[in-house]
Amino acid sequence: MSQTKNHFALFTERRFWPFFGTQFTNLLNDNVFKNALIFLFSYQALTGNHVQASTLINICAAVLILPYILFSGYAGQFSDKYDKALVIRYVKLLEIAIVIVACFGLYIESNFVLISALFLLGVQSTLLNPIKYSFLPQHLESNELMRGNGFMEMGNFTAIFAGTIIGTILMSYPDGNRYVSVAILCITAFGWLFCLRVPRTPPTDPDLKIEWNPFKENWAVLKLVAQNRTIFLTVLAIAWFWFFGSVFLAQVPSYTLLYLGGDKQVVSAIYGLFAISIGLGAMLCDRISTQEVEVGLIPFGMIGLTFFMFDFTNRDAVIVSEQLNLLNYIQTKGIRAFIDTIGMGMFCGIYLVPLYTLIQKRTPISLCSRVIAGNNIIGAFFMVLASIFAIVMVHLNFTIADILWCTSVATLILTLGVLPAVPEFFLRFIAWILVNTLYRVEKEGLDKIPLKGPAIIVCNHVSFLDPVLIMAFCKRPIRFIMWYTYHNIPVIGWLFKRAKTIPIAGDKEDPSIKQKALDDAVAALRNGELVGLFPEGTLTKDGHLGVFRGGILQILEQEPVPVIPIAVRGLWGSFFSCKHGRVMLHFPRNWFKNKIGIVAGDPLDPDNFTLDECKDKIQALRGDRA
Template identity: 45%
Template sequence: MSQSSQFALLAQRRFGPFFWTQFFGAFNDNVFKTALLTILTYEALSWTSLDPGLLNNLIPGLFILPFVLFSATAGQLADKFEKSALARYVKLLEIAIMTVAAVGWMTHSLWLLVAAVVGMGLHSTLFGPVKYAYLPQQLKPEELVGGNGLIEMGTFVGILLGEVLGAVLVVHKPWGIQLVAYGTIAIAMIGWLFSRRIPDSPAPAPDLKINWNPLTETVRNIGFTRQNRPVFLSVLGNSWFWFYGAVILAQFPVYAKDYLHGDHSVFVLLLTVFSLGIGAGSLLCERMSGHKVEIGLVPFGSIGLSLFGFDLALASTHYTNAVPVDLAGFVAQPGSLHILFDCMMIGMFGGFYIVPLFALIQTRCDRKHVSRTIAGMNIMNALFMVVAALFAMVLLKMGFSIPQIFMATALLNALVASYIFSLVPEFLMRFLAWLLIHTVHRVQTVDTDRIPEEGAAVLVCNHVSYVDAIVIMAASPRPIRFVMDHRIFKIPVLSWIFRTAKAIPIAPAKEDPWLMEKSFVDIAQALHEGELICIFPEGKLTTTGEMNEFKGGIRKILDRTPVPVIPMALRGLWGSMLTRSPGNPFERSFRRGPFSRLSLVVGQPVAPAVATPEALYSQVRELRGDWK
């Protein structure tokens, strides 16, 4: 899917009305919340005697409290009932909540406004499972990353515009309060009108019996999600992002006022560049992932979150201005552009981190349990955000400055990410594979959609270099178990990647008959469990650039487990550093230059009955052509 078609989804009824319903919901949330936080930061004494720093961490915590209490119920409702109707009811609830908030604004009642904050949290709790379960029902697999990217971009643009409008309107004299009070009702009504255009999305589990006990259902939801380890750890990774973002964003109002000595326009500017970064990162995922679910971007995003979070703390300590400034005055200060750049990069790498995680959760969890899985994720997100609010408040009470909180959060992110990636090495392995084909090589893929989305199959490919498996791994939308020569399997550094990928080492019968037999047993077990197996039937790397004959091992595999065979061909790797091409490997690489081109071509599936070594050799040779 091209980048233009990603945006073409906005013109289609299956996506456009839903996108705008979500957009105006996020927009309204943030008009209201930001107006409230702004008034409590810059005009606190006329509303309350509580500390503004405490309120700036408490109010976001109250907003996500309903996620803890009601997400389990919301997930069940989204699995049991048709989703477009649920969306309309949620939008009607939003209109009612904004009406209550308007009374709070007009009567100067802080606690009525706080009640509305909790109400909007409930609104988002109910809509969350609908949002992320709707997408895999309406979008094709190849559209899912692009659709998620658009939703994340739209959400954060809505957040940005809402934050800007809320901060600007509420301080507008003398009608600021009235503009916010009535404007939020109007925005809620626009969202409801769009929700009426959302097409029907059938319930995946209409016979589900709802458990109204949130505690037991929460435990059951999380327990079900834990059965799928990659999905559960992706949920944890997603929740960690919300911890990180909640800590950083909650400090922005006081950070802008007390550390940057800016007025509310400086606070708006920080939110603007952060949100633009998130939107840009979310959209770039479509191009950087090659239009598939590329979890290799998750470690890349995590590295950026730590690096730029740490740098933001350092840049803040070097900011020396001590006089009040407006937006123009702040931008003119030495060090201000450095701070803005860090905020934008944190947002951008956040987009790289979060979009592939959402897509992985949607594609790998049980289709009848998507909404409840998303609800379980929302519960985890809420718990992490509550802990984030407590974490920030404890650090403030301990005397930490806001730049020190930024630094502590960035360091903690590095530790947590390392732990998660050690539990699921597939993330880091895919990152290394993604890095290889985006730095050393430029890889063109042809017909990779012929690799089956589910079910067992054997992939066969010519063997050109020591990184063949990594190139194929990076191009495949699914994990692959590789069968490879035991000597290549033991190569330092690459060995760790192959072990992480659960590769299956094999040796000739005359060298190690026990290992050879064990390899075929492991292959049969993997195929029985519905996995993809990739073999290199030549049995060794080419030393001339031409293909060697295919060995008979493929028939032994298929006789045990008859499954489809997918022929593939690598083109353009011969002569690179990690081939057995004659001559100095560094000289060969220098001649090829950086970003050398290569291609992976996938052929039509072959039935197991006719998949002989000779027939497969002929097909792979034809796919490869004359480009070695």
């Protein structure tokens, strides 16, 4: 695989653009056809058959979700067992047949045939969906995944918005059935041409035995998701996005017409801004995160989403009698609702992309498709819950504004719940905020930290910010060994405990705490984790490296693993160092946008490890910049 420097260069490379085009046309086709049917059935309601039309519209929403619940297990298995490019081509052949059936249904105007075709398109999309996220790790470099996922999400929501507009407009013409038929046939043809250029992608688990019982396999992939706590909570976080999105998109038309006082043009503008903004937020992730998965963006996205959702929702709003077109609405009521919509969309994108990238990074490649399949099942279930939630709220006489407000409150509660439940998200968020607002950071050699397997991270200790800096730019969680009294500090101590830091004391203070710390560090390494320590054992008082203590030798005697030397540069003299007095109790000097650095060296052989060699390596990495 080759790396790209130009932000949009992936669209010029075969390893990405054919796959992007295949997925884009597939989603576009689904939405053109679905929204054409919704318009068709809505027109039937105008002719007098309200009950049948309402039932058919609700069925349209259900038949595209149901296949994800029923057949995602199959989709994950096929994607892991077979060449993904071949699976894509067979599924696209199926799409051609389904679209022909759909065109026949439009020709004879049979509701049964049309609903059946929509259901089959849902099945076809279900079979493709796990490939959408398991294909990319096999063709993109690690530092391209955020960008690739951002482009995919941008394409997804652009296709949804475009499909909504195209399907509705085409069906509004007198010969709408014919126009829609031509449109979906053309989109299908382009999708087939794209899929022929998708590069071969070797199966990740060719010996997998297919389980043909859908319920048994669905349960198996759900258990697979639940095995890893971080992955399971990540999947639930993605599912909440679909819950939120389903509630928002379902309630926006009525909320806009009844409470905002905008007509269908305003509704379309809000839909369009929301979809496009999600895509922009998704693309922005790559810029913000410097091309690496940054889980600290997840709480950032949730906080921003909650803020703009609260501002968008006005519980005290009253029903208005007049609906203004787009131009009159802007002139009369301003653009606040549109700014809120853009904010919600962008923060949704910032929230969503790191979640999918985290699944790709933390899941073995041989299981990735099945984990994504489990994610699809849970996501579909949450979308159904969203519909049930809205129905129950309506029957309890809550207004549409109340439904949106309650969804905002639930998102806020979820945000506050996720922070302690997944401390990595919160700590990386704090680290990301501190590092990206206070300093300009130069990074070098961090790819020498292994993506998998145990290792010990050793670093010079200049400031209280040292572990935060390392945490902010390491792709994996690190269990730092910290002085035991830090764990007794209110709030901060609780965070340290949630981050599974290892408390340590000296032989004079409490030998039992020290021995337990060494035992915990060895256990963490045997569990394949990273352990971080500062061999000086205390902050430098003069900016120079102090004496390295022998605790690391005792750890290596029991568990010989690679030792990664790291040096932080430029923090001596900062607010978080001892240069000007006690840490954080002196007046800050040169703390805003000051240039600092973090440098990693080659791994040291544990069998030949010495404290002097380690100290010399860190000194060489640090240079003259303390």
